[in-house]
Amino acid sequence: MRWNAVAKGFIAVMVLARPAQAQHLLMPMDDQQANHLKAYGITFSALTDGIRSEWLLNYRGGSFLVPDLPSLRRSAALAGVTFEVVDGARVAQIRKEIADGNMDAVPLEKAPRIAVYTPPDAPPWDDAVTLALVYAGIPYEKLWDDDVLNTDLSKYDWIHLHHEDFTGQQNKLFLGFRDAPWFIQSRDRDLATARRHGLADIPALKKAVADRLRAFVDRGGFLFAMCGATETLELAMGAKLVDIAGPFSDGTPMDPDADAKMDWSRTFAVQGAHLEFAAGVNAMSDIDGHQVNVPSRRQPLGTFTLFGFSAKFDPVATMLVQDHRTVIGDYYGVTTSFLRKVLKPGATVLAHEEGAPWVKYIHGSYGQGSWTYLGGHDPEDPQHNIGAPPTDLALHPNSPGYRLILNNVLFPAAKKKPLKT
Amino acid sequence: MPVAGTLGAQESPATGAIVARALDAESAGRNREAIGAWRTAISAGAVVPGVLGLERVFSVLAQEESLLVALDTLVPLHPREWQIRSVQLRVLTTIGLDTRAARAFTEWRDLAPTDVAPYREYARVLLFNNRAAAADTVLRQASEALGSTRALLLEIAQMRAGLGLWGTAAEAWRDVMTEEPYYESATVWSLTPAPAEQRDAVRAVLAARGVPLGATQALALLEVAWNTPRNGWTALGALAPSDTVVAIWRLFADEVERVRAWSTARDALAAIHAARPDAGVALRGAQAALAAADPVTALALARSAAPMLDETHRNADALPIELDALARLGRASEAEALLARAAQALGPDGVRSHARTIAWAWIRAGDIPRARRALADAPLSAEDAVAGWLALFDGDLATARGALRNTDVPGQDAVNALALLNRTRLERSESIGAAFLALARGDSSQASRRFEAAATELPDAASLLLTLAARIETARRNEDRSATLWRRVTAEHAQSGEAPEAHLELARASKRGGDLKGAREHLETLILDYPGSALVPQARRELDALRMGAV
Numbered sequence: 001m002r003w004n005a006v007a008k009g010f011i012a013v014m015v016l017a018r019p020a021q022a023q024h025l026l027m028p029m030d031d032q033q034a035n036h037l038k039a040y041g042i043t044f045s046a047l048t049d050g051i052r053s054e055w056l057l058n059y060r061g062g063s064f065l066v067p068d069l070p071s072l073r074r075s076a077a078l079a080g081v082t083f084e085v086v087d088g089a090r091v092a093q094i095r096k097e098i099a100d101g102n103m104d105a106v107p108l109e110k111a112p113r114i115a116v117y118t119p120p121d122a123p124p125w126d127d128a129v130t131l132a133l134v135y136a137g138i139p140y141e142k143l144w145d146d147d148v149l150n151t152d153l154s155k156y157d158w159i160h161l162h163h164e165d166f167t168g169q170q171n172k173l174f175l176g177f178r179d180a181p182w183f184i185q186s187r188d189r190d191l192a193t194a195r196r197h198g199l200a201d202i203p204a205l206k207k208a209v210a211d212r213l214r215a216f217v218d219r220g221g222f223l224f225a226m227c228g229a230t231e232t233l234e235l236a237m238g239a240k241l242v243d244i245a246g247p248f249s250d251g252t253p254m255d256p257d258a259d260a261k262m263d264w265s266r267t268f269a270v271q272g273a274h275l276e277f278a279a280g281v282n283a284m285s286d287i288d289g290h291q292v293n294v295p296s297r298r299q300p301l302g303t304f305t306l307f308g309f310s311a312k313f314d315p316v317a318t319m320l321v322q323d324h325r326t327v328i329g330d331y332y333g334v335t336t337s338f339l340r341k342v343l344k345p346g347a348t349v350l351a352h353e354e355g356a357p358w359v360k361y362i363h364g365s366y367g368q369g370s371w372t373y374l375g376g377h378d379p380e381d382p383q384h385n386i387g388a389p390p391t392d393l394a395l396h397p398n399s400p401g402y403r404l405i406l407n408n409v410l411f412p413a414a415k416k417k418p419l420k421t
Numbered sequence: 422m423p424v425a426g427t428l429g430a431q432e433s434p435a436t437g438a439i440v441a442r443a444l445d446a447e448s449a450g451r452n453r454e455a456i457g458a459w460r461t462a463i464s465a466g467a468v469v470p471g472v473l474g475l476e477r478v479f480s481v482l483a484q485e486e487s488l489l490v491a492l493d494t495l496v497p498l499h500p501r502e503w504q505i506r507s508v509q510l511r512v513l514t515t516i517g518l519d520t521r522a523a524r525a526f527t528e529w530r531d532l533a534p535t536d537v538a539p540y541r542e543y544a545r546v547l548l549f550n551n552r553a554a555a556a557d558t559v560l561r562q563a564s565e566a567l568g569s570t571r572a573l574l575l576e577i578a579q580m581r582a583g584l585g586l587w588g589t590a591a592e593a594w595r596d597v598m599t600e601e602p603y604y605e606s607a608t609v610w611s612l613t614p615a616p617a618e619q620r621d622a623v624r625a626v627l628a629a630r631g632v633p634l635g636a637t638q639a640l641a642l643l644e645v646a647w648n649t650p651r652n653g654w655t656a657l658g659a660l661a662p663s664d665t666v667v668a669i670w671r672l673f674a675d676e677v678e679r680v681r682a683w684s685t686a687r688d689a690l691a692a693i694h695a696a697r698p699d700a701g702v703a704l705r706g707a708q709a710a711l712a713a714a715d716p717v718t719a720l721a722l723a724r725s726a727a728p729m730l731d732e733t734h735r736n737a738d739a740l741p742i743e744l745d746a747l748a749r750l751g752r753a754s755e756a757e758a759l760l761a762r763a764a765q766a767l768g769p770d771g772v773r774s775h776a777r778t779i780a781w782a783w784i785r786a787g788d789i790p791r792a793r794r795a796l797a798d799a800p801l802s803a804e805d806a807v808a809g810w811l812a813l814f815d816g817d818l819a820t821a822r823g824a825l826r827n828t829d830v831p832g833q834d835a836v837n838a839l840a841l842l843n844r845t846r847l848e849r850s851e852s853i854g855a856a857f858l859a860l861a862r863g864d865s866s867q868a869s870r871r872f873e874a875a876a877t878e879l880p881d882a883a884s885l886l887l888t889l890a891a892r893i894e895t896a897r898r899n900e901d902r903s904a905t906l907w908r909r910v911t912a913e914h915a916q917s918g919e920a921p922e923a924h925l926e927l928a929r930a931s932k933r934g935g936d937l938k939g940a941r942e943h944l945e946t947l948i949l950d951y952p953g954s955a956l957v958p959q960a961r962r963e964l965d966a967l968r969m970g971a972v
Contacts, residue, residue: 078948080961134969280555295550296517394962 023068025083029061035397038079040406041136047111057311058103062322104311112157112412114140127162128378135393145193148209153216157412161229166210166236168203169249172282203245210236218367224408228334230373231287234270238262246279268371273342289358290336301330304360306351319411325400333377436465485512507542537572544576553583587615588622598635608639613646650682662696683713700729707742720746748782756782787862816854844882869893884917921954
């Protein structure tokens with residue numbers, strides 16, 4: 001009798017938990033979506049729970065298709081994510097539409113393990129990526145110099161860098177903030193880390209960290225960088241054997257021949273850039289087209305346009321530009337953009353400003369891995385200043401700029417498919 | 422361009438006429454003509470006015486670089502003329518020729534190594550261009566070269582604020598005001614952007630013992646700008662009154678009235694009146710007190726002003742405030758007596774104009790028949806809101822339903838009453854009347870119990886009545902009873918429009934009590950079971966806050 005009741009209850013649970021016959025939830029990512037950013041979080045949590053999902057590239061803004069499970073319906077409803085229940089026939093119709101156009105369905109199989117390179121005491125709002133991850137409910141681990149130098153980074157699929165200065169010059173903030181307590185504290189902390197690792201100064205420490213990150217990509221990792229981390233990582237990797245740091249950071253002047261001694265074969269994206277030698281000029285090189293911290297060179301903000309790619313032949317680039325807008329307002333960062341003339345031929349431009357000599361968003365492969373750079377600090381805070389209040393993403397649930405960040409978070413989950421010929 | 426050797430701009434009538442013509446052309450927006458006229462003025466000897474004029478006109482035309490040729494000629498001719506040198510630095514910096522600007526500064530500095538002007542002017546140009554760090558370098562050079570930066574305090578203050586060094590910027594501004602007390606507005610402008618976590622450093626400097634009066638005034642105005650006006654009055658109110666201090670208090674009172682910080686305005690105006698008795702100030706203080714829901718102080722200030730006014734002004738300006746304060750205090754007999762004393766001077770029409778206030782006084786006192794009697798000589802139209810309230814207190818819901826729609830400025834009570842009257846079709850209810858009367862008398866405990874009791878009588882409005890009771894208890898911070906009432910709404914009226922609010926309030930109460938799981942459950946129920954509720958976005962925010970707090 002008791003067994004019977006238990007069995008009946010078990011069957012009832014099974015029936016309830018099972019999805020309706022071939023039924024799916026479609027999370028549209030066009031203007032019908034109420035909360036684009038949290039849709040990434042729902043898809044990510046499905047993957048974390050072992051639920052296979054699909055990313056429908058170029059279909060209604062890059063929609064997500066997940067099995068119709070009560071837990072997913074509940075999560076989506078709680079997050080305010082718009083979904084449509086689609087039956088088997090509708091899914092077949094969608095697949096046919098995808099097959100006939102510049103679209104593709106990419107299976108998403110496993111939630112990537114994410115790490116963010118950020119100081120231990122940095123709040124989430126210091127970095128657009130951690131802001132987006134926290135808002136979307138995507139878990140991540142924090143890494144800092146000790147972790148990068150002591151940890152096996154291969155346990156992560158995806159590492160993000162934001163506005164840290166890998167040249168070790170602390171973004172040249174000594175110009176304006178040398179007496180500020182937070183500046184002194186961060187300088188002392190980095191110097192102590194350098195000494196712990198037997199390195200002479202902060203530039204040496206950051207070069208060692210940059211080298212580990214380069215090796216991480218070389219061995220198959222995905223690296224995403226924004227803001228000043230893009231430019232300074234390139235410079236630090238290329239300057240392994242040359243002093244490019246000003247005297248205020250390591251006590252010695254820059255090598256006067258530093259420009260000529262840069263080894264651009266070690267960098268991901270850039271070649272032939274020129275270093276900024278003036279200690280009083282708050283710029284690292286001529287990589288950035290906007291030079292926001294050099295008033296006489298500062299370029300005004302415009303808009304940038306995302307390129308379209310062939311979803312079936314170039315799925316990675318297509319994933320990275322999935323958006324419900326193709327023209328997006330630009331925003332400043334320590335590094336805002338990348339001059340086209342210093343990019344390596346192998347770098348794929350994902351977004352550019354029409355008619356301008358710079359591009360905004362680039363991607364490429366290195367070794368077995370890949371890197372993506374997005375210029376600027378915060379897509380919803382174009383003029384971001386130190387000390388400005390944090391962006392409240394609840395007010396920007398449809399931010400097209402933040403979608404670019406989350407595309408990068410999700411794309412390592414995609415299963416590689418053989419290219420069609 | 423021929424250039425005269427002297428700078429005596431308007432020595433001769435002829436030169437004066439040229440300058441006047443140039444100014445006229447500039448004022449009229451005839452820029453091309455103005456450029457020609459200013460060039461002629463320079464040739465005629467009015468070099469400094471001419472250069473400044475050209476700078477203004479070229480700036481309007483965004484052609485600052487056009488001035489460089491003239492400056493290249495004029496600067497060598499007048500190498501020590503600080504105004505021409507300043508123009509040169511401004512123009513070079515504006516058009517981005519930083520290296521040339523730095524060179525021009527160096528030349529000027531080397532020419533006059535002990536003169537503060539080159540450092541001061543270049544630092545100002547850099548600060549104007551948001552280059553605080555570069556200005557810092559120039560000011561440090563000044564310190565080394567001159568041995569003191571006393572003459573550069575203003576620039577140092579601006580530079581430190583530009584660098585976000587708020588505490589030391591406040592120190593520099595304090596020193597500036599020791600020398601020149603009229604810089605308090607500049608201080609406020611400069612220090613207002615200090616972020617919240619840095620403001621205590623500014624406060625510590627500007628509130629220290631022995632600071633100049635301007636520093637205290639600046640701190641008080643900063644507190645207003647930082648949305649903490651009460652702190653501002655704490656700083657100013659401690660000063661011993663003198664003519665200067667009272668003048669500062671008056672400026673502060675104007676400012677806090679502007680930002681509608683009524684309780685602070687009340688205190689400032691009361692202090693001014695105490696120090697320098699003034700009926701106008703006392704009445705402003707009384708109005709501020711009424712706006713701050715402080716009828717006791719309002720009454721005291723109005724009564725203090727009354728003897729200083731002639732009868733006409735007393736009845737026109739002080740009497741209405743006194744009556745209003747008495748009505749709010751429920752001191753209806755006093756209000757009636759006061760009005761009676763002024764009746765002869767006011768005349769019948771004047772008395773009638775205060776009948777509504779007297780009626781309100783009786784309502785607050787809980788005596789509805791007397792309220793009606795107060796209106797006997799000033800019959801209200803059936804559409805008058807006061808008539809509506811009286812009908813509601815009587816339980817006449819039908820009359821109240823029509824009249825309360827005409828409430829001039831609907832307060833929360835009126836909104837609640839209208840919501841209830843629109844929910845039920847009942848024409849009469851003594852218990853509803855008693856509940857609103859208790860609310861009008863300020864007896865929130867009784868009002869809450871009566872609303873709860875009325876829920877049984879009016880099943881079509883039961884959820885709203887329970888909600889009104891629960892809101893009162895929530896406002897009274899009576900957690901147990903408010904939770905009981907909110908739970909009744911969710912359990913007995915789960916389909917009502919009030920159920921989402923009940924879940925939200927229960928979530929907040931759970932969170933306050935440390936029950937985060939309970940809070941999450943209520944928020945999730947609100948979002949999932951009431952997807953059309955206007956409270957869903959708020960519930961999502963609070964759910965996110967719970968989740969992020971847990972990370």
